[in-house]
Amino acid sequence: xxxxxxxxxxxxxxxxxxxxxxxxxxxxxxxxxxxxxxxxxxxxxxxxxxxxxxxxxxxxxxxxxxxxxxxxxxxxxxxxxxxxxxxxxxxxxxxxxxxxxxxxxxxxxxxxxxxxxxxxxxxxxxxxxxxxxxxxxxxxxxxxxxxxxxxxxxxxxxxxxxxxxxxxxxxxxxxxxxxxxxxxxxxxxxxxxxxxxxxxxxxxxxxxxxxxxxxxxxxxxxxxxxxxxxxxxxxxxxxxxxxxxxxxxxxxxxxxxxxxxxxxxxxxxxxxxxxxxxxxxxxxxxxxxxxxxxxxxxxxxxxxxxxxxxxxxxxxxxxxxxxxxxx
Amino acid sequence: xxxxxxxxxxxxxxxxxxxxxxxxxxxxxxxxxxxxxxxxxxxxxxxxxxxxxxxxxxxxxxxxxxxxxxxxxxxxxxxxxxxxxxxxxxxxxxxxxxxxxxxxxxxxxxxxxxxxxxxxxxxxxxxxxxxxxxxxxxxxxxxxxxxxxxxxxxxxxxxxxxxxxxxxxxxxxxxxxxxxxxxxxxxxxxxxxxxxxxxxxxxxxxxxxxxxxxxxxxxxxxxxxxxxxxxxxxxxxxxxxxxxxxxxxxxxxxxxxxxxxxxxxxxxxxxxxxxxxxxxxxxxxxxxxxxxxxxxxxxxxxxxxxxxxxxxxxxxxx
Numbered sequence: 338x339x340x341x342x343x344x345x346x347x348x349x350x351x352x353x354x355x356x357x358x359x360x361x362x363x364x365x366x367x368x369x370x371x372x373x374x375x376x377x378x379x380x381x382x383x384x385x386x387x388x389x390x391x392x393x394x395x396x397x398x399x400x401x402x403x404x405x406x407x408x409x410x411x412x413x414x415x416x417x418x419x420x421x422x423x424x425x426x427x428x429x430x431x432x433x434x435x436x437x438x439x440x441x442x443x444x445x446x447x448x449x450x451x452x453x454x455x456x457x458x459x460x461x462x463x464x465x466x467x468x469x470x471x472x473x474x475x476x477x478x479x480x481x482x483x484x485x486x487x488x489x490x491x492x493x494x495x496x497x498x499x500x501x502x503x504x505x506x507x508x509x510x511x512x513x514x515x516x517x518x519x520x521x522x523x524x525x526x527x528x529x530x531x532x533x534x535x536x537x538x539x540x541x542x543x544x545x546x547x548x549x550x551x552x553x554x555x556x557x558x559x560x561x562x563x564x565x566x567x568x569x570x571x572x573x574x575x576x577x578x579x580x581x582x583x584x585x586x587x588x589x590x591x592x593x594x595x596x597x598x599x600x601x602x603x604x605x606x607x608x609x610x611x612x613x614x615x616x617x618x619x620x621x622x623x624x625x626x627x628x629x630x631x632x633x634x635x636x637x638x639x640x641x642x643x644x645x646x647x648x649x650x651x652x653x654x655x656x657x658x659x660x661x662x663x664x
Numbered sequence: 665x666x667x668x669x670x671x672x673x674x675x676x677x678x679x680x681x682x683x684x685x686x687x688x689x690x691x692x693x694x695x696x697x698x699x700x701x702x703x704x705x706x707x708x709x710x711x712x713x714x715x716x717x718x719x720x721x722x723x724x725x726x727x728x729x730x731x732x733x734x735x736x737x738x739x740x741x742x743x744x745x746x747x748x749x750x751x752x753x754x755x756x757x758x759x760x761x762x763x764x765x766x767x768x769x770x771x772x773x774x775x776x777x778x779x780x781x782x783x784x785x786x787x788x789x790x791x792x793x794x795x796x797x798x799x800x801x802x803x804x805x806x807x808x809x810x811x812x813x814x815x816x817x818x819x820x821x822x823x824x825x826x827x828x829x830x831x832x833x834x835x836x837x838x839x840x841x842x843x844x845x846x847x848x849x850x851x852x853x854x855x856x857x858x859x860x861x862x863x864x865x866x867x868x869x870x871x872x873x874x875x876x877x878x879x880x881x882x883x884x885x886x887x888x889x890x891x892x893x894x895x896x897x898x899x900x901x902x903x904x905x906x907x908x909x910x911x912x913x914x915x916x917x918x919x920x921x922x923x924x925x926x927x928x929x930x931x932x933x934x935x936x937x938x939x940x941x942x943x944x945x946x947x948x949x950x951x952x953x954x955x956x957x958x959x960x961x962x963x964x965x966x967x968x969x970x971x972x973x974x975x976x977x978x979x980x981x982x
Contacts, residue, residue, distance in 0.1 A: 394883055426889030438880040443901050443976050453888045488977050504888070 339410075340367040341512055341544040342391070347404035349386050349395065349568075358615045360386045362568040363404070370511065373538060373545040375559035375576070377552065377591070381612055383568035384548045388514050391546070392425050409511055427457045430505040432534075434517040436497035440489040446473075446500045447485030450507050457508040472503035476533060495526035499533070506537065513538065513545045519554060531557055552595050556580055564588050567613050567623035569639075574649040584651035587624045622653070630655060668973055668980045676966050683958040684736065687951050688729050741952035746944040751952040754937060759956065761831070762921040762933030764841060768854045769918055773861035774911055780862070781869025781907070782900060788874050796866060803863030809924035812856040816928070819852060826851055829930040853929045857922060861914040868910040872903035905972040905979065912968035916961040 349361040361383040368374045376384040389395050390402055393413060406413040409428055416424060433439035441449060450469040451462060458465075466485070473481035476499040489497055498518060505513060515534065519527040535558050538545050549555055555562055559576040564587065572585040583589045590608040610627035613619060621636035622628070628635065632655070640652040703715060716722045720731060735742070741751035777800075784796040820828035831839050832846045840846050876882070876899045885895045921935030930936070934953060941949040973979040 389883075392887055394886055422889040422891065424889070425887055431884075431887045433880065433884060435880065439884045441881045441885070441898050441902065442978060444898070452890065452894065456888070456890055456894065490978050 341370045341372075341409060342366075342368040342546070343405075343407040344387075344391070345405045347387065347390060347402070347406060349383070349390055350401045351399050352401055353399060356616050359618055360568055360615060361390065364565075364568070364570055366563055366570060366573065368512070368544045368546060370544050371542045373547060373558055373560045375555040375562045376546060376548045376565055376570075377550065377555050377562055378565035379550055379612055381615065382565040383615075384565050385516050386568075387565070388431070388516050388546060388548050391512075391514060392429055392431060393421060394425075394431075423457075426453055426510070427508050428510060429512040429514060430508070430510040431514040431516065432498075432501055432505050432518045435521045436494065436501045437489065437521075439501060440497065442489055445486050445488055446492070450485075450500075450504050453504055453507050468507065469503070472507055473500070475506070475537070476500070476503045478503070494522050495530060498522060498526075498530050502530075502534065502537070506541070509541070511543060513543045515545065515547045517549055518547075520549070520551070527554075534558065552580070552591060564591070567619065568615060569623065569652065570650075571624065571653070572651045578649060584645065584649065584656050585624075585653045586628045586630050586655075588651075590627075665973075665980065669970060672966055672969050676962055679962050680959060683962065684733060684955060685729070687955040687958070688732055690951055690954070691947050692725075736955065741955075742948040744941075744949045745946045746940070746949070751948045754949055755934070755952045755956055758921075758932060758934045758937035758953070759919070759960075761839075761931060762919060762926070762935065764839065765850065765853055765857060765921070765931065765933065766915070766918045767841075768850060769857040769861070770915060772854065773858035773914070774865060776858070777862045777865025778869050778907060781866040782873055782896075782903075784866065784870040785873025785877065785903070786896065786899075788870075788877075793870070797870065800863040800866040800870075803859045804867070805863075806859060807924075808856050808859050808922065809928050811859060812852065812925055812928040815852045815856060828852075829928075831931065853925060853931055856925050856929075857918060861911075861918065864914060865907060865910060869903060869907050872906040873899055876902040901975060905976045908968050908972055908975075912964045915964050916957075919960050919964075920957050 344364060344366050347361055347364045348359075351358040351360055364383070364387055366374065376387065378384045386395065390400075391406055391408065391413065393402075393416070395402065402414060404414075408424065411420070411424065411428070413424065440446070447466060447469055450472060451465040454460070454465040454468055455462070469485060470481055473484055478484050478496055478499050484492065484496070484500070489500070492500065498521075502518075518534065519530050522530060531554060534545075537543075538558075545558075547555070547558055556576060562572075562574065562576050562579045563570045564572040564579070564585065566587050572579065572583065572588045574584075579588065580592065583592055587608070590606070593606040594608055608627055613623050613626070619639070621638060622631070622640050625631040625635040634654055640654045642650050642652055643654075643656045644650050645656055703712060707715075713722070720728055723731075739752055741755070743749065744751055744754050747754065780796045780800065784793040784800075787793050816828045819826040827849050830849060832849045841850065879902075882895065882899065885898055890898075919934070921931075921933040921938070923935040923939045925931075926933045926935040927939055934957060937949065938953055940946070941953065969979075
């Protein structure tokens with residue numbers, strides 16, 4: 338099958354007069370049509386930046402992007418302004434983390450959906466409004482007729498995120514990018530939105546890239562998982578395999594640091610230390626300073642991709658050798 | 665919405681009342697005794713008492729205030745000490761002349777300020793932004809009476825293209841803006857008066873637009889594939905409430921008429937009237953002018969509040 342998304346050796350650097358931040362350092366992945374890839378990582382691991390680079394939403398004057406991004410055969414980094422407008426919202430759309438700030442506060446929900454539809458599909462205002470109403474029904478917003486004329490601040494967080502999803506789906510995108518869409522919501526609402534997204538993704542057959550720091554969310558929605566650390570994918574594989582038998586010590590650390598029914602007196606195993614400073618280019622494995630299994634060779638060079646079994650990848654020089662449990 | 669309008673109007677009433685108290689107290693806050701201007705310096709104690717009683721100055725202050733307020737509410741602001749004409753005629757004539765200037769200065773300065781500020785805000789840090797911001801600082805910092813004098817020297821004295829002062833041969837009573845012979849007199853004062861509002865509004869708009877562009881939803885607008893034009897429309901609507909607040913203030917200042925600018929151009933407007941009243945210690949005129957101007961100010965701000973809430977419905981909630 339021809340992949341829907343092909344990202345090859347993507348790097349993103351933010352350059353200011355004072356410093357250069359190496360946010361993404363050589364990321365390669367692909368997503369098939371209808372597949373859900375979850376990018377997992379802590380804040381500052383470069384997952385959101387990767388997502389935004391896919392739509393060229395990074396500030397053009399500060400962000401230096403190299404590598405290649407192809408979506409549905411289109412070379413995203415080579416698109417002109419018109420091609421980019423067609424890509425954004427038409428072929429690819431994005432759901433953001435915080436629906437309160439991601440929606441324009443001074444326009445109604447209806448207006449914001451209608452303008453998207455008319456930008457891409459043209460047509461009359463009435464037709465676009467009718468479609469907007471269908472979309473609100475699709476995302477299960479109660480009394481959708483009335484909600485069309487509501488302003489974002491008049492909706493609850495969950496409804497706002499549903500409206501955001503409706504807007505993202507309005508032009509039938511082939512690829513959906515979701516940037517921590519449930520993080521800002523209450524726990525109960527989180528699950529509802531997640532179930533909704535999962536159902537819509539299956540029904541509409543959209544390829545999806547879902548960025549999260551929440552392992553539970555990832556296991557709920559993903560087909561495949563890519564774990565990012567310091568701007569690099571350190572492990573990738575089918576969700577069940579990665580969660581059952583993580584290869585990279587960082588992934589293992591993430592799993593160990595999640596609450597899942599440990600006894601109360603048992604401390605959660607937090608990963609010691611903190612993520613590296615991205616202003617400094619690492620010469621070895623970026624995780625080595627925090628890794629309990631690090632050996633001198635870890636710092637000698639950036640670990641190559643290793644594929645111990647089909648579909649699995651990890652950037653750790655100790656992957657081939659049997660490794661003891663993460664200390 | 666109706667509730668909000670009623671609430672805002674009710675808020676305006678105590679403000680208007682406060683303003684009237686301050687205007688009334690002017691007589692007592694101003695240095696010197698108001699009777700000094702009427703009475704000869706060697707008046708006897710009996711004469712002073714007589715005049716005091718005649719003007720009601722012998723009554724307790726609250727009584728004096730209520731009587732004054734009663735007159736004011738029926739449109740009776742008393743008589744000008746200097747001209748013996750009713751204050752209401754003096755003030756309304758002057759306000760009308762100032763309004764003539766304002767009618768031209770407002771559209772010019774608001775449009776220019778908003779457009780300049782919007783352009784600068786959309787391209788922060790670029791050359792165009794620097795040029796506009798520089799011009800705006802120039803407009804705000806330049807003393808406008810000095811700028812008026814320079815304009816007079818260039819266009820009236822050197823080029824002899826435009827009149828220097830006054831309202832033309834037919835005077836203020838017959839002034840007709842649709843007659844070129846009269847309208848020529850407007851040009852220099854209107855340009856001079858527009859400088860400050862252009863600068864202030866351009867700077868406010870620039871800051872507001874730049875702030876809106878930093879908000880998350882502008883990324884959503886881009887991610888939806890909207891055209892730059894549509895994005896700018898969103899940004900401008902979001903920036904407008906902030907700019908409206910400043911526009912309202914500038915409108916108020918312009919209605920107050922710049923004392924200095926109107927003096928430079930001998931334009932018989934409210935600023936000119938105020939300066940005359942101050943020099944002549946014409947307290948009734950001063951009271952009447954300040955009261956009316958304050959009420960205009962309160963009204964403009966009320967209208968601005970309502971407009972803001974129409975644009976940004978979140979304002980109605982607080």
